[in-house]
Amino acid sequence: MGTFRISGLVLRSLFKRPSTTKHPKVAREWEDGTRGRVLIDAPSCILCGICAKRCPSDALAVDRAGATWEINRMRCVQCSHCVEVCPKKCLIMDKQYTSSSMSEVIETAEIQKADKEREEKTPE
Numbered sequence: 862m863g864t865f866r867i868s869g870l871v872l873r874s875l876f877k878r879p880s881t882t883k884h885p886k887v888a889r890e891w892e893d894g895t896r897g898r899v900l901i902d903a904p905s906c907i908l909c910g911i912c913a914k915r916c917p918s919d920a921l922a923v924d925r926a927g928a929t930w931e932i933n934r935m936r937c938v939q940c941s942h943c944v945e946v947c948p949k950k951c952l953i954m955d956k957q958y959t960s961s962s963m964s965e966v967i968e969t970a971e972i973q974k975a976d977k978e979r980e981e982k983t984p985e
């Protein structure tokens with residue numbers, strides 16, 4: 862009985878599409894709603910710091926004086942809370958995942974001060 866079942870499985874597998882892809886030759890297609898990594902549209906950021914204050918895993922740092930926005934990708938738990946609270950909607954959850962690494966992955970975005978000054982002068 863067991864032999865028949867196994868033979869059936871083997872035969873079915875021979876004619877089925879493989880479950881795996883030829884990565885990296887074939888690019889992975891991510892499902893809708895995949896939360897891979899946080900990306901910032903730096904020119905839209907006003908350095909308000911709300912995202913960093915609301916991040917549950919302390920993965921974000923906003924330095925107004927230095928005009929930088931920083932993310933520690935090893936701390937981020939992809940909860941998407943920063944994306945939801947950003948008043949300028951300049952954060953998104955990209956579908957790509959951060960590459961594996963043996964050390965902390967900290968990415969820094971430099972926010973143009975000239976853009977900030979222009980933004981502050983522009984009434985909403």
Ligand code: SF4
Pocket residue numbers: 899915916917918919920921932936937938939940941942943944
């Ligand atoms: S997705 Fe969540 S954990 Fe990651 S940076 Fe945003 S608030 Fe923090």
Ligand code: SF4
Pocket residue numbers: 901905906907908909910911912913923930946947948949950951952
């Ligand atoms: S990313 Fe959004 S919430 Fe974070 S500092 Fe910039 S404007 Fe503020």
